[in-house]
Structures are given as structure tokens and as C-alpha cells.
Amino acid sequence: MSALVSSVQPANLARREGAPLVSLNRIAFVLALAAIYVVVPLIGNDYWLNSLVIPTVVMGLAGVGLNLLTGYAGLVSLGSAAFMSIGAFSAYNLLLRAPFLPLPLALIVAGFVAAAAGVIFGLPSLRIKGFYLSASTLGAQFFFEWLFTNFHWFSNNSMSLTISAPRLEFSGYNLTSPAGRYLLVVVTTGLLVWLARNIVNSRIGRDWMAIRDMDTAAAVAGIPIASRKLLAYGVSSFFCGIAGALWAFAYLGTADAHAFDLDKSFQILFIVIIGGSASLFGNFLGAAFIVLTPIVLDLIVLWWNLTDYVDQGSLTNLLRIIFGLIIILLLIKEPDGLSSLIGRLARRLAAWPLRI
Amino acid sequence: MLFFLNVLTSGLLAGLMYAMVAIGFVLIYKASGVFNFAQGSMVLFAALTFVTLNEHGLPFWAAFPLTIVVMIAGAVLIERLVLRPLVNRNPNTLFMATLGLSFVIEGLAQLLLGTDVHQLDLGIDDIPVSVLGLQISAFDLFASAIAVALVAVLAVLFSKTRMGISLRAVADDTLAAQSIGIRLPRIWRIVWSVSGFVALVAGLLWGARQGVQFSLSLVVLKAMPVLIIGGFSSIPGAIVGGLLVGATENLADIYIGPLVQGSVSTWFAYILAVGFLLIRPAGLFGESAIERV
Amino acid sequence: MSGAILEVKDVSLSFKGIKALANLSFAVQQGEICALIGPNGAGKSSLLNVINGVYRANSGQIVFDGTPIDRPTPIGVARLGVGRTFQNNALFRRMSVLDNVLTGLTRLGHASVIEVAFRVGRHPAERRAFRERAEDIIAFLEIEAYRDAVVGRLPYGLQKRVELARALVASPKLLLLDEPMAGMNSDEKTELSRFIQDVNQELGATIVLIEHDVGVVMGLSHHVVVLDYGRKVGDGSPDEVRRNPDVIAAYLGTKH
Numbered sequence: 001m002s003a004l005v006s007s008v009q010p011a012n013l014a015r016r017e018g019a020p021l022v023s024l025n026r027i028a029f030v031l032a033l034a035a036i037y038v039v040v041p042l043i044g045n046d047y048w049l050n051s052l053v054i055p056t057v058v059m060g061l062a063g064v065g066l067n068l069l070t071g072y073a074g075l076v077s078l079g080s081a082a083f084m085s086i087g088a089f090s091a092y093n094l095l096l097r098a099p100f101l102p103l104p105l106a107l108i109v110a111g112f113v114a115a116a117a118g119v120i121f122g123l124p125s126l127r128i129k130g131f132y133l134s135a136s137t138l139g140a141q142f143f144f145e146w147l148f149t150n151f152h153w154f155s156n157n158s159m160s161l162t163i164s165a166p167r168l169e170f171s172g173y174n175l176t177s178p179a180g181r182y183l184l185v186v187v188t189t190g191l192l193v194w195l196a197r198n199i200v201n202s203r204i205g206r207d208w209m210a211i212r213d214m215d216t217a218a219a220v221a222g223i224p225i226a227s228r229k230l231l232a233y234g235v236s237s238f239f240c241g242i243a244g245a246l247w248a249f250a251y252l253g254t255a256d257a258h259a260f261d262l263d264k265s266f267q268i269l270f271i272v273i274i275g276g277s278a279s280l281f282g283n284f285l286g287a288a289f290i291v292l293t294p295i296v297l298d299l300i301v302l303w304w305n306l307t308d309y310v311d312q313g314s315l316t317n318l319l320r321i322i323f324g325l326i327i328i329l330l331l332i333k334e335p336d337g338l339s340s341l342i343g344r345l346a347r348r349l350a351a352w353p354l355r356i
Numbered sequence: 357m358l359f360f361l362n363v364l365t366s367g368l369l370a371g372l373m374y375a376m377v378a379i380g381f382v383l384i385y386k387a388s389g390v391f392n393f394a395q396g397s398m399v400l401f402a403a404l405t406f407v408t409l410n411e412h413g414l415p416f417w418a419a420f421p422l423t424i425v426v427m428i429a430g431a432v433l434i435e436r437l438v439l440r441p442l443v444n445r446n447p448n449t450l451f452m453a454t455l456g457l458s459f460v461i462e463g464l465a466q467l468l469l470g471t472d473v474h475q476l477d478l479g480i481d482d483i484p485v486s487v488l489g490l491q492i493s494a495f496d497l498f499a500s501a502i503a504v505a506l507v508a509v510l511a512v513l514f515s516k517t518r519m520g521i522s523l524r525a526v527a528d529d530t531l532a533a534q535s536i537g538i539r540l541p542r543i544w545r546i547v548w549s550v551s552g553f554v555a556l557v558a559g560l561l562w563g564a565r566q567g568v569q570f571s572l573s574l575v576v577l578k579a580m581p582v583l584i585i586g587g588f589s590s591i592p593g594a595i596v597g598g599l600l601v602g603a604t605e606n607l608a609d610i611y612i613g614p615l616v617q618g619s620v621s622t623w624f625a626y627i628l629a630v631g632f633l634l635i636r637p638a639g640l641f642g643e644s645a646i647e648r649v
Numbered sequence: 650m651s652g653a654i655l656e657v658k659d660v661s662l663s664f665k666g667i668k669a670l671a672n673l674s675f676a677v678q679q680g681e682i683c684a685l686i687g688p689n690g691a692g693k694s695s696l697l698n699v700i701n702g703v704y705r706a707n708s709g710q711i712v713f714d715g716t717p718i719d720r721p722t723p724i725g726v727a728r729l730g731v732g733r734t735f736q737n738n739a740l741f742r743r744m745s746v747l748d749n750v751l752t753g754l755t756r757l758g759h760a761s762v763i764e765v766a767f768r769v770g771r772h773p774a775e776r777r778a779f780r781e782r783a784e785d786i787i788a789f790l791e792i793e794a795y796r797d798a799v800v801g802r803l804p805y806g807l808q809k810r811v812e813l814a815r816a817l818v819a820s821p822k823l824l825l826l827d828e829p830m831a832g833m834n835s836d837e838k839t840e841l842s843r844f845i846q847d848v849n850q851e852l853g854a855t856i857v858l859i860e861h862d863v864g865v866v867m868g869l870s871h872h873v874v875v876l877d878y879g880r881k882v883g884d885g886s887p888d889e890v891r892r893n894p895d896v897i898a899a900y901l902g903t904k905h
Contacts, residue, residue, distance in 0.1 A: 076448060128634075130447070131391045132633060135391075146618075146620070206744065209741060209743065221815060222724060223755050317462075
């Protein structure tokens with residue numbers, strides 16, 4: 001696991017280019033990839049894939065999307081779910097109305113539609129700063145939820161206003177089984193995380209972080225602030241858009257606009273806070289936390305026979321309290337999130353025989 | 357024309373209610389720079405506490421001060437457990453902490469006090485009376501009178517009392533205020549308490565209108581565009597912004613809504629607010645700060 | 650010396666009615682080290698901010714290399730080859746030294762986001778070239794040992810040097826240094842003076858610097874401009890300025 005951490009985290013150029021560590025890291029990385037792509041679908045049962053792994057990976061991907069914008073470029077968004085919904089509804093309409101499009105292409109085009117919307121809704125960032133900007137991102141959230149609910153064309157005039165994937169197949173393979181959907185999700189996410197890593201380790205990622213840390217100095221250093229901000233909105237929304245399409249079709253199966261409500265946006269923000277801002281790997285930790293906590297809570301109630309005392313409503317409220325407390329606690333104790341905590345533990349473990 | 361005026365006045369009255377939520381927010385932002393997303397959940401918590409006490413047989417004059425005491429206790433806890441450990445941290449961190457706080461408060465309120473919809477009767481009927489030929493609800497008139505009174509009280513509090521002067525000193529220059537011996541934790545406890553009080557008043561008025569229930573905490577989403585327009589640190593801005601948002605939202609809903617297949621009230625105010633900021637980036641009453649580098 | 654690289658013509662700037670700069674004019678010759686001195690609040694940093702396009706002057710004009718710039722913007726001025734450091738270090742605190750320096754090169758990059766994401770096209774070559782250039786400057790300023798350190802955790806003096814590296818990395822024609830030696834002891838000042846001279850002579854950059862230490866200024870610069878309350882009270886060689894009675898009254902004679 002630690003190999004994955006160090007290979008995904010940015011700004012470790014020097015270490016990666018040192019001779020002996022590389023081969024070890026590479027081997028561990030390849031092993032981890034093999035586990036993710038081959039072993040998990042072979043041994044994972046359907047429940048695990050459906051309820052745990054797929055939502056974790058997809059929400060992690062959405063977290064990557066928001067983290068590019070918030071963690072790297074320093075632009076807080078409270079409307080990321082809106083861009084997920086754009087991706088979902090675009091993919092649905094593309095698959096429905098352009099049946100010749102293969103699935104990957106439909107996903108990519110859907111991502112670009114979300115990116116375009118992201119750039120448009122990012123335009124205020126050129127004039128507005130700070131909390132005024134953060135608060136205004138709620139506008140995107142409410143606008144798109146309203147748009148996809150009130151204009152029935154987007155859901156092909158279905159009575160229930162829902163969308164479901166017309167087909168999940170790629171070059172003849174049917175991907176509707178849990179293992180198939182898992183592979184779709186994990187291959188897409190793997191590729192996108194690779195792209196994200198390349199971007200954040202590049203000139204563009206540095207420009208984003210520079211704008212985040214001090215925008216006046218960034219401008220004077222010659223960084224084109226406006227176009228970099230818009231690019232951050234575009235790239236972030238591209239990622240969120242594809243995550244949204246995967247959420248609707250590979251996880252939920254059937255979705256409506258309210259699957260991408262304000263709570264989902266907050267969840268994605270929480271993923272970024274829990275996992276750690278300006279970390280790519282951390283988003284998957286954060287997502288695992290968000291997905292697993294309710295399940296663990298349910299199990300606890302079941303195991304200790306508390307069902308007579310705790311109804312579903314109190315569980316929901318308990319969950320809200322737990323998430324809220326965790327967020328506050330992390331912000332106080334571990335502002336860089338779980339990824340930095342785990343990084344520290346891994347380093348301590350590596351040095352363990354020497355100092356206890 | 358009369359119809360238009362009726363739509364306009366009912367919008368303005370709704371706007372006053374938005375302004376009340378926004379004012380609680382402004383107090384905290386002014387005194388501590390904290391963007392308090394939990395203001396809506398405080399409205400819910402306050403109203404729910406009051407209604408529960410009321411339903412357990414406490415009359416208004418007992419339940420009201422008791423709820424104030426609860427809100428003050430909450431403010432002290434928040435200062436001690438959330439704000440103090442995060443002092444001097446990045447404003448975004450504090451904002452996200454208040455987002456977490458809103459989850460905690462909402463969860464606690466409903467876990468302890470239940471998720472039912474409570475009816476709240478303040479003894480003022482929601483019947484229309486005719487004022488200058490316009491049909492205005494008696495309750496709305498009452499609510500706006502309360503809102504005006506609240507703002508007047510706050511204004512006196514800030515300009516006349518020692519406490520208010522310290523508050524303004526902190527808002528003006530935190531460092532200088534500290535150096536003359538004003539203690540920040542105390543200021544924070546006080547503004548969060550006053551905001552809790554404002555939340556209670558807003559919660560009772562809103563709650564009497566639409567029942568005390570979870571959706572009360574969503575009024576924070578109505579207050580956001582008001583704050584964007586009025587400025588996060590201006591009470592007059594919150595009032596004017598509230599009226600502006602209330603009126604235009606209502607007009608848009610009536611006149612634009614039918615053209616686009618349904619109510620536009622969830623998002624219209626945001627688009628309005630962003631459009632407004634693009635023209636006046638510093639807000640209604642704000643002035644642009646000079647960046648020192 | 651081949652003419653003026655920077656001309657400030659009749660520049661005025663005010664904040665909310667308070668005049669920060671009043672009809673200020675002077676010229677900086679190609680290849681010189683020009684010092685801006687004056688008491689605190691004399692408008693020195695504001696002047697750099699006007700040259701940089703961070704502030705917009707109420708009136709007047711900035712001429713760079715013979716070309717007047719109507720509405721200077723930070724990016725536009727950077728593209729003309731102007732580097733800048735700030736009074737209270739304006740580094741990107743959460744990034745490494747190397748990454749900070751690399752940001753100074755970003756405007757020379759052309760690879761699109763697609764090329765960057767897939768590591769194809771112009772990206773690999775650009776990445777290599779930038780890296781080499783940044784390493785050169787890091788070596789020049791002798792901060793190799795801190796290359797991968799997070800900037801926010803470095804001591805103040807080193808941060809100043811990182812900021813200088815970031816301003817230098819894109820080979821600016823004109824370098825604006827805002828109190829580069831503030832808070833340094835005399836050894837550190839001597840060392841930084843040497844770097845500034847090297848930059849001027851070896852890299853051929855014209856330098857405008859703001860500095861309070863008059864001893865350092867007189868030893869280092871070819872040309873001194875004295876400001877007081879936003880007005881120019883002296884302009885000439887260090888010796889001329891030293892003898893100017895207005896300057897003595899406004900600045901040298903008063904303690905600050």
C-alpha cells in the first residue's frame with residue numbers, strides 16, 4: 001500500500017528518480033495493479049463489489065475531481081454533484097440518441113459536456129474571490145437539479161424522470177454483471193487518476209497550487225490566472241462528470257436528478273477533507289470512509305441487537321453527527337487528512353526497527 | 357398592477373425573513389471572519405428546542421428565555437470545542453468546520469427532539485388584512501414588525517454598549533483590539549450567543565409559518581444569495597439584500613416560472629446574486645480592500 | 650549602457666484620496682543597479698506595484714524598453730521580461746523550493762493540458778528543459794540542499810533567496826527587488842549583495858531595488874532615486890544623492 005501512496009503523491013520527483021527505490025516501488029505498484037484489476041473481480045463476491053467497492057471507487061473519482069479544483073487550485077465548490085449530474089444525463093442522452101457511440105466515447109463526450117458547463121459556471125471566479133465565490137457555487141447545484149427535473153427531454157420523457165443506462169457493453173462484452181461494472185469503473189478511474197497525476201505534477205498543477213497559495217505573486221510570476229482557473233473548473237468538472245455517469249449507470253443503475261443533490265456535493269467535499277486536500281490517493285480513503293461508515297453502523301446495530309432501540313431515522317441522524325464530528329476533529333487534528341496520517345505511519349513503520 | 361404589487365409585497369416580506377437569517381450570519385462574520393454555514397441549523401435547533409419545551413407545557417414566557425439559555429450554552433461549547441482549537445487557521449478551514457458543525461447540530465436536534473413536524477402557534481393568525489388596498493397577511497405584518505424591532509435592538513446594542521464597542525473594534529482591526537486587552541474568546545462566545553438569539557427569533561417566525569421541521573435549516577441556502585448581494589459583513593446589506601432577493605425571487609416565480617415549467621425559486625436568487633457581483637464585485641455596501649504586497 | 654529600459658512618466662496614485670505617488674518621473678538605464686530609497690510610507694512598494702500592474706496608476710505612463718504600456722497587467726509585464734520579489738516574501742508556501750522556482754518559467758511553456766495529461770507532444774522536452782533551467786538557478790543561488798524542502802518551513806533568509814531564484818529563472822531583463830535584505834544580518838547582507846552584483850554582471854539583468862540600509866545601497870548601486878511622501882526628492886549617482894540637501898533633510902538626516 002505504501003508503494004501506491006508514494007507513487008501517487010506529487011512532488012516526489014527526486015525520490016522517484018533515485019536508482020534502487022524505483023524498481024522496488026515499480027514492482028509493488030504492478031502488484032497492486034494486478035490485485036486491483038485481476039484478483040478483486042475474481043474473488044470479490046457480488047455484494048462486496050456492488051455495495052462497497054464500486055461506490056468507493058466512483059466517489060473517490062468524484063473526490064479527485066473536486067480535489068483538483070479545491071485542493072490544488074484553492075477554489076472551493078459546493079456544487080460538484082451538479083457536474084456529476086451533467087455527466088450522467090449527457091452520457092444517458094448520448095447512448096440513447098447516438099447509439100453508434102461506443103461506451104468509452106460516450107463517457108468522454110459526457111465528461112467534455114460537464115467540463116464546458118464547469119467552465120461557464122467558473123466564469124464568476126475571474127471577478128469574485130473567496131467565500132463570495134464559494135457561496136455562489138451553490139447556484140450550479142440548484143440550477144442543474146431544477147433543469148434535469150423540470151425539462152423532461154433530458155430523461156427522455158420518462159414518467160418517473162429517471163435515467164438508466166441503455167446498455168453497458170464494450171466491443172461485444174456485456175458489462176452489466178457486478179464484475180463487469182467493477183472493471184468498467186476501475187479501468188476508467190485508473191486511467192483518469194493517471195491523467196490527474198500527470199497534470200498535478202506538471203506546470204499546470206504547479207500553477208494551480210501557486211494561485212491557491214498566493215494569487216498576486218502568481219500573477220506577477222507570469223502565471224495566467226484567469227485561464228488557469230477556468231482550466232481547473234473544466235478539468236475538475238470533466239472528472240466529476242464521468243464519475244456522475246459511472247455513479248448513475250455502474251452503481252445505481254437508475255438515477256434521477258435528486259441522486260445528485262446538495263448532500264452529494266457535501267459528501268464529495270467531505271471526501272476531500274477526510275482524504276486530504278492536494279492528494280489524489282487520499283480521495284479513495286475519504287470515499288471508503290463515507291461509503292463504509294453507514295454500513296458499519298448498520299452492522300453494529302444488527303450485531304448488538306439494537307434494532308428495537310435505534311430506528312432508521314435515528315441512524316440517519318447519528319450518521320450526520322458522526323460525519324460532522326469527524327470533519328471537525330480532522331480539521332483540528334489532521335488538517336492534511338488521512339493520506340498524510342497514513343504517509344506518516346508508513347514512514348514510522350519503515351523506520352520501526354531503528355526507533356520505536 | 358394590484359396583482360403585481362401584491363406579489364411584490366409578499367416577496368418583500370419573505371425577504372425580511374431571509375434577512376433575519378442573514379443578520380445572524382453577518383454578526384459572526386464581522387466579529388470573527390468565520391463563514392458560519394451552521395446558521396441555518398441553529399435556526400432549526402432553536403425552534404425545535406422552543407417547540408419541545410412549549411409542548412411539554414411551558415408557556416411562551418418560560419420557554420423563550422430557557423431556549424436562549426440553551427443557545428448560549430451551545431455558543432460556549434462551540435467556542436471552546438471548535439473555534440478555539442482552530443484559531444489562526446485558514447478561513448476555508450473554519451468554514452468547513454462550520455459545515456461539519458451544521459451536520460452535528462442538525463443530527464443532534466433531530467436525534468434528541470425528534471423528526472416530526474411541529475405546529476407552532478404564536479397567537480397571530482395568518483389572515484389577510486387590507487393595507488392601502490393591498491392584501492397583506494396579518495402574520496407577515498407581525499413578523500416584519502419583529503424583524504424591525506430586532507434590528508433596532510441590535511443597532512442600539514452595537515452603538516451604545518461597551519460590549520458593542522469592543523465588538524466593533526474587533527471587527528475593525530482584530531490585532532489592535534487584542535492589544536488593548538479585548539479578549540477574543542469572550543467576543544466569540546458573545547456573538548455566537550447573539551446569533552443564537554437571532555436564530556431563535558427567525559426560527560419562531562419561520563416555524564410558525566411552515567411548521568418546525570428539518571427544512572428550517574435549509575433557510576441558510578436562502579440566506580446565501582442575500583449575503584452575496586449585501587456583503588458578508590454588513591447588517592444594512594443583509595436587510596437590503598434580503599428585500600431585493602425576496603422581491604425578485606417572488607416576481608420571477610410568478611412571471612418567469614410559468615414560462616419555464618415550474619418554480620425557479622431554488623436557483624434564481626443565486627444567478628441574480630452572481631450577476632450582481634459581476635457588476636459590483638464589492639457587494640452592495642462593501643468597499644474593495646487594497647491588497648498590500 | 651544603451652538607453653533607458655524603464656521610464657516612469659508623471660505617475661500618480663492615490664488610495665481613497667490619500668496620495669501615494671505624486672507626478673513621479675524617473676528613468677532606469679539598461680544594465681544599471683538602481684536603488685529606490687525613502688522613509689517608510691514614501692510610496693516605494695506602491696511604485697513597484699504600479700510598474701508590475703498590481704495597482705493601476707491614476708495618471709501617468711510606464712515605458713518599458715521604449716514601448717509605452719497603456720494598461721499594465723501582472724502577466725503582461727511578466728511577459729515583457731520583468732521579474733519581481735516582494736517585501737514580505739510572497740512565496741507559494743506549501744510547495745517545494747524546486748516547484749516555486751519552476752513557477753517562474755510557466756509563461757514560457759506551450760504544452761496544452763492534453764499533452765501534459767498524456768505526457769506527449771511538447772510536454773516531455775519542455776519538462777526537461779524547465780527542470781534543467783531551474784536546477785541551474787538553484788545552483789547559482791546555492792540552495793541545492795533545500796531543493797525538495799517545503800518553502801513555508803524554511804528560515805526567512807533562505808526564503809528570500811528562493812524568491813530571488815523564482816524571479817531570476819526566466820532570465821528577466823529587469824528585476825524589481827522589494828527590500829531583499831530586510832531582516833538580514835550584515836554577513837547575510839554582504840552575501841546577498843554579492844548575488845545581486847553577480848545577477849547584474851553575469852546574467853546581465855537591470856535591477857531596481859528598494860533598500861533601507863544606506864551603506865549597502867551606496868556600495869551596490871549605480872543610481873539612486875529618493876522618494877518622500879510620494880514625491881521624488883533626489884535622483885542621481887550615489888555621490889550626488891549623498892550631497893543633496895533635500896535628501897538629507899527628508900531621509901538621511903532623520904532616523905526611522
